[in-house]
Amino acid sequence: MSGGLSGELRPRAAAARRVSIHSHIRGLGLDENGKAIKIADGLVGQEKAREAAGVVVEIVKQGKFSGRGILIAGPPGTGKTALAIAIARELGEDTPFVAINASEIYSVEKKKTEVLMQAFRKAIGVKVREQRTVYEGVVASLKYLRGRSAFYPYPVLAGAEITLETTDDSMKLTLGPEIAEQLISLNVKKGDVIMIDADTGAVRRIGRAKGRARRTFDVDLYRTVEIPSGPVKKRKDVVRVFTLHDIDVSIAAQKAVATSLLGLLASEREIDDEVRRRADETVKKLLDEGKAEIVPGVLFIDDAHILDLEAFSFLSKAMESEFAPLIVLATNRGMTKIRGTDIVSPHGIPRDILDRLLIVTTRPYTRDEIKAIIEIRADEEEIPLSEDALELLADIGVEKSLRYAVQLLEPSRVIAMRKGKTKVEREDVEEASRLFVDVKTSVELAEKYGDLMLR
Secondary structure, eight states: OOSSOOOOOOOOOGGGGOOOTTTTOOSOOBOTTSOBOSEETTEESOHHHHHHHHHHHHHHHTTOOTTOEEEEEOSTTSSHHHHHHHHHHHHOTTOOEEEEEGGGGOOSSSOHHHHHHHHHHHTEEEEEEEEEEEEEEEEEEEEEEEEEETTEEEEEEEEEEEEEEOSSOEEEEEEOHHHHHHHHHTTOOTTEEEEEETTTOOEEEEEEETTOOOOOSSOOOSOEEOOOOSOSEEEEEEEEEEEHHHHHHHHHHHHHHHHOHHHHHHHTTOOOHHHHHHHHHHHHHHHHTTSEEEEEOEEEEESGGGOBHHHHHHHHHHTTSTTOOEEEEEEOOOEEEOBTSSOEEETTOOHHHHTTEEEEEOOOOOHHHHHHHHHHHHHHTTOOBOHHHHHHHHHHHHHTOHHHHHHTHHHHHHHHHHTTOSSBOHHHHHHHHHHSOOHHHHHHHHHHTGGGSOO
16 A cells, blocks of 8 residues: 555535435455455455355356345444345446435335335346437546535535536537536546436446546556547447335336326335336337346345344345345344344344355454545545644544544545645644544433433
8 A cells, every 4th residue: 555645635616516425336346256455345354244245146147046145244334235236246347236224114104115115126226228419438537516505505516517528539528407406426536437418417427548547556446448439429329227115116107197296106105016016018029029138136235233123024025026136134133022012133143044145244344444435535535634634633533433534534534724834744634633523423422411411
């Protein structure tokens, strides 16, 4: 690893910094023999868990994982969500990935089984190949536009100006806020090769243009691709992936318009079985005509110990479906009660469900691993760190938690920028850590001032 990140601190538009905490993950980081590389594809450490996940991916690709799922168990902050995302990346670029927290199923507007069914169908893709008009090229320049809103006192995202280049052409485009939001969500930067659907505005990030890499140390985060040739605007065979839920919603909306506005509002809460039956018939027709193919995705349910017996029963049956997604559960609990019962079971999951799961375990990170992860996240968020700042954040990650150390990156950047610095120094991290406490310190304060706080 390098001795710190180079670069320069710049002020940012608030709308332009929504970088996902797992946006750097490309895969499981395994070699040709299925062995984990220490730092690869945006993942660090957890070699045993990554190798186990690699075996699962191979079984899924061979179509021999029916009726089973995965449980990722480990302490908080050990990369369980990252591992699930990496599995989806390994299964293919078009593989749907749906992540929910188990607490989300306890909605006041929807039944538990309806929430799970919608998540289930969002995780099953339908791949359709068709000719589309697209804008494709390497991003030569990108500027986000901000404007005022009558309902919000701060500047809001109003669109973007982008210049796309190929080996033969160049075109400047002015984009609306919806497309600009996608660029932010995908963390698109100068030097990326992207494609924008001219009709729908859907953005796809293809990879990093060769010769345009922005990293100088030995962690390869992005797939490199050739710069496209020909005109920027072109007709091209494009693969689009819809989900079964997308088709459900489309048919439900058509049905609602034919009935009443109240029906449309109702369809946003729950989708009836008749709509799903029609959606399945539509998909089956496309499959029979050879116009589409099914892409089973990954349904990731975090904090699985919050699920109750009814939810586990639904998942047990769902695993046996013909086109079931890969169901990945995660938990940080040990022996605990199954929700709604007095039954104590490992991870709060019924033993008959555990028997149907391949269990993968994660372990706490070492200091060197924590340092590497912080360095990767700082680079992804474009926060240059001095070597002393990086070392302090690594120490904080060991003493407090990795999550807390990563959360200090952005406050430290703001503090350094206010002082006119070009990179975050050790004293900026120290000041941020004084301003924002970690969970452990928060608990100590709650106990110390417990008599003064409301109960």
